[in-house]
Amino acid sequence: MFETLKGLPADPILGLLTQYRNDPNPAKVDLGVGVYKDEAGHTPILHSVKQAEAHRLATEQTKVYIGPSGSGAFNQLMTELAFGPEHTALLANRIRTVSTPGGTGALRVAADFIQRCKPGATVWVSDPTWANHTGLFETAGLTVKTYPYYDYDNKSIKFDEMLACLSQIDEQDVVLLHACCHNPSGADLNQGQWDQVIDVIVSRGCMPLIDMAYQGFGEGIDEDAYGVRAMASKVDNMLLCASCSKNFGLYRERIGACSLIAKDAAQADIALSVMLYVIRCIYSMPPAHGAAIVETILGNKELKAQWLEELKEMRDRINGNRTVLVEKLQALGVERDFGFIADEKGMFSFLGITPEQVSRLKLEYAIYMVDSSRISIAGISHTNVDYLAKSIAAVL
Numbered sequence: 095m096f097e098t099l100k101g102l103p104a105d106p107i108l109g110l111l112t113q114y115r116n117d118p119n120p121a122k123v124d125l126g127v128g129v130y131k132d133e134a135g136h137t138p139i140l141h142s143v144k145q146a147e148a149h150r151l152a153t154e155q156t157k158v159y160i161g162p163s164g165s166g167a168f169n170q171l172m173t174e175l176a177f178g179p180e181h182t183a184l185l186a187n188r189i190r191t192v193s194t195p196g197g198t199g200a201l202r203v204a205a206d207f208i209q210r211c212k213p214g215a216t217v218w219v220s221d222p223t224w225a226n227h228t229g230l231f232e233t234a235g236l237t238v239k240t241y242p243y244y245d246y247d248n249k250s251i252k253f254d255e256m257l258a259c260l261s262q263i264d265e266q267d268v269v270l271l272h273a274c275c276h277n278p279s280g281a282d283l284n285q286g287q288w289d290q291v292i293d294v295i296v297s298r299g300c301m302p303l304i305d306m307a308y309q310g311f312g313e314g315i316d317e318d319a320y321g322v323r324a325m326a327s328k329v330d331n332m333l334l335c336a337s338c339s340k341n342f343g344l345y346r347e348r349i350g351a352c353s354l355i356a357k358d359a360a361q362a363d364i365a366l367s368v369m370l371y372v373i374r375c376i377y378s379m380p381p382a383h384g385a386a387i388v389e390t391i392l393g394n395k396e397l398k399a400q401w402l403e404e405l406k407e408m409r410d411r412i413n414g415n416r417t418v419l420v421e422k423l424q425a426l427g428v429e430r431d432f433g434f435i436a437d438e439k440g441m442f443s444f445l446g447i448t449p450e451q452v453s454r455l456k457l458e459y460a461i462y463m464v465d466s467s468r469i470s471i472a473g474i475s476h477t478n479v480d481y482l483a484k485s486i487a488a489v490l
Contacts (some may be wrong), residue, residue, distance in 0.1 A: 106464055106465070107126050107127060107128075107464060110126040110127075110462050110463075110464060111124070111126060111127055113456075113462065114126065114462045117460050117462075119460035121459075121460060121478075121481055122460035122461070122462070123459075123460065123461045123462065123473060123474075123478050123481070123482055124462050124470075124473050125461065125462060125463040125469040125470050125473040125474070125482075126462050126463055126464055126470060126473075127470060127473075128277070128441050128442065128470050129340075129345060129470075129472070130340060130343065130408055130412075130441070130472045131472045131473060131475075132411070133411075133475045133476060133477070134475075135473075135475065137343065137345070138343070139343060140342065140343045140401065140404045141400060141404065142391050142397050142398075142400040142401040142404055143342060143343060143344065143387055143391070143401075145397060145400075146386075146387040146388075146390035146391050146394075146397060147387055149390050150383070150386045150387060150390065154386070159379045160193075160379060160380070160382050160385075161379065162192070162370045162373040162374050162378065162379060162380075163192045163193065163366075163370060163373075164192055164193020164194075164379075164380040164382075164385055165193055165382065165385040165386065165389060167389040167393065168193055168349075168351070168385035168386075168388055168389040169191040169192060169193060169351065170191070171388070171389050171392040171393060172191055172336060172338075172351040172353075172388070172392075173189055173191045173351075173353060174392075175309070175315065175392060176306065176309065176319055176322055176334060176336055176351075176353065177189065177319070177322065177323055177326055177353075178316070178319070178323055181323060181326060181327070182327055183326045183327065183355050186358070186359070187359040187362070188355050188356055188357070188358060188359060188362050189326075189353055189354070189355050189362070190353065190354050190356075190362050190363070190365065190366040190369070191351050191352070191353040191354075192351065192352050192353075192366075192369060192370070192373065192380070193349065193350075193351060193380040193381075193385050194335075194349075194350045194351060194352050194373075194380055195348040195349070195350070195377060195380055195381060196337055196338075196339055196348040196349060196350045197305070197307045197335055197336065197337025197339060197350040198226065198230070198337075198350075199348065199350055199352075199376075199377070199380070200335035200336065200337070200350040200351060200352040201226075201227070201230050201305065201335045201352075202230055202233075202234065202376065203335075203352045203369065203372055203373060203376065204303055204333045204335055204352055205217075205230055205231050205233075205234035205236060206234050206372040206375075206376065207333070207352075207354070207365075207368060207369050207372050208234070208236060208268055208301075208303075208333075209234050209235050209236060210368050210371075210372060211368075212266055213235065214235060214236065214237055215236055215237070215266065215267065215268055216236070216237045216238075216239055216263075216264065216266075216267045216268065217231045217236050217237070217238055217239070217267070217268045217269075217270055217303070218238075218239050218240065218241050218259075218260070218263060218267060218268065218269045218270065219231075219238060219239075219240055219241070219270045220240065220241060220243035220244070220256075220270070220271075220272065220276070221240040221241065221242055221243050221244065222243070222244060222278055222279065222466075223240075223243075223270070223272075223277070223278075224277045224278065224305070224307075225278075227270065227305075236268075241256055241259040241260055241263075241269075242255035242256050242259055243256055243276075243279070243281075244276075244279040244281055244444075246444065246446065249281075249434035249444075249446060250281065250434070251281050251283065251287070253283075253287055256291075257290060257291070257294055260291065260294045260295070260298070261294050261297075261298065263298060263300055264298075264300070265298055265299035265300055266300070267300045267301075268300065268301050268302075268303050268333075269295060269300055269301070269302050269303065270302075270303045270304075270305060271283075271291070271302060271303070271304050271305070271321065271325075272304075272305055272306075273304050273305065273306035273307075273308075273309065273318060273319065273321055273322050273334075274306065274308055274309065274311070274312040274313075274317075274318035274319075274321070274439060274440065275307070275308035275311050275312045275318070275439050275440020275441060275442075276439075276440065276442075277307065277308075277440070277441070277442055278442045278444065278466070278468040279438070279442065279443070279444055279468075280435075280438030280439055280440050280441075280442050280443040280444075280471075281434075281438055282312060282438070282439050282440075283321065285320055285324075288320060288321040288324055288325075289324065291321075292321075292324055292325050292328050292329075295325070295328075295329060296328050296329060301329070301331050301332065301333070302325050302329060302332050302333070303332075303333045303334075303335070304321065304322050304325065304332070304333070304334050304335070305335050306318075306319070306322060306334060306335065306336045306337070307335075307336070307337040307339070307340060308337075308340050308341065308440050308441065309336065309341055310341040310402075310405045310409065311340060311341060311405075311408065311409055311412065311439070311440050311441065312409070312439035312440055313409075313439065314406075314409075315402070315405075322334060326355055329355070330355075330356070330357040331354075331355060331356060331357065332354070332355040333352065333353070333354055333355075334351075334352070334353040334354075334355075335350065335351075335352050336350055336351045336352075336353070337350040338350055338351075338384060338388050340441070341405055341408075342384075342387070342388055342391070342401070344384045344387065344388070347381065347383055347384030347387070348381055348384065349380075349381060349383075349384030349385050349387075349388065352369070354366065354369060411472070412440070412441065412471050412472055413439075415471050415472070415474040415475075415479070416435050416436045416438065416443070416471055417436045418474070418476070418479055419432070419435060419474055419479055419482065419483060420432050420433055420435050420436045422479055422480060422482075422483035423483050423486065423487065425483075426483055426484065426487045427487075428483075428486070428487050428490060430446075430490060432445075432446075435471075440471075441470055441471055441472055442468055442469065442470060442471065443468070443469055443471060444466060444467050444468050444469075445463070445467040445468075445469055445486070446467060447467045447486070447489070447490070448467075449465045449466075449467075451467075451489040451490070452464075452465055452467050453465075454489045455485055455486070455489055458485075458488075458489075459481075459485040459488070459489075461482060461485055
């Protein structure tokens with residue numbers, strides 16, 4: 095049977111990481127992998143996480159399965175974090191949340207759930223979007239189409255074109271939106287734009303699926319959830335996929351959440367029963383350790399305050415990196431305007447340079463990024479930003 099298989103190309107970002115690790119240049123810079131890094135280039139464990147883990151180690155009584163839906167405490171706290179504890183949909187008992195293996199697991203659960211609702215349904219994703227979105231949806235049997243989003247020439251959102259496209263889609267279609275820190279562009283909808291998108295979604299009667307992988311990395315926990323909360327207050331049906339990988343630094347623990355909103359509590363219970371069957375058929379039970387860490391932090395006033403401060407430090411460092419890179423390029427007399435980088439949010443931005451210039455940065459200066467010129471902002475530090483800016487200026 096295996097002889098019928100044909101090899102598939104390796105993930106370009108993972109391949110880039112291998113090249114970076116093998117590069118002997120002491121000045122090399124990794125702007126490819128999308129994980130948070132501190133000034134030393136290390137991805138640390140948060141102090142709040144360390145304390146929560148110590149509590150988990152001291153109090154854990156069993157390793158028995160926790161059930162397909164996961165931890166009830168985690169699910170409730172994640173629901174409140176995303177929607178706010180006083181959201182009308184929450185108070186009306188219209189939301190159901192399950193634990194998942196990371197944000198990717200949440201998206202796969204959502205994809206298979208949509209397939210159960212409408213086999214072969216069309217999911218509209220932004221152009222561009224996270225590279226794994228398309229594969230996740232198509233593997234579940236869904237059809238993927240794109241709506242206009244990022245203007246590479248003007249470094250902005252094609253908002254009018256986006257609205258025009260969404261205004262024509264079928265009422266049985268699904269629209270995927272990035273809650274904040276758009277991956278890969280960093281260009282986010284403002285609140286006024288969110289309101290207009292929500293009006294279109296409501297008028298068309300289609301279902302929103304919101305991917306929130308970076309809550310707290312843009313402007314703040316509540317600010318980054320504006321679109322999620324505003325949408326949830328206007329629509330009957332909605333899906334939300336959330337990740338704890340970035341804002342809690344729990345990359346390898348693989349913990350996330352998938353929430354559904356239904357028209358009423360009875361419909362929500364029916365939908366949850368279908369989602370639980372989907373989970374049973376994919377991975378049966380979610381992991382427990384990461385969920386226990388998160389629920390310990392969110393359920394403890396002091397630990398939550400410490401986590402929010404650590405999250406702010408990560409957010410401020412990323413935003414600071416954006417500003418300092420723009421300032422360094424301006425100081426070098428670079429004529430091209432890179433000010434858009436400082437205006438964007440989250441881990442990523444496009445530099446807007448050509449694949450040939452990207453290749454030169456790698457071959458001549460040991461600066462690694464994907465061919466699209468998408469960079470991971472967290473890979474910038476005060477020790478490499480001068481070298482990075484000079485290298486970019488040299489290839490322009």
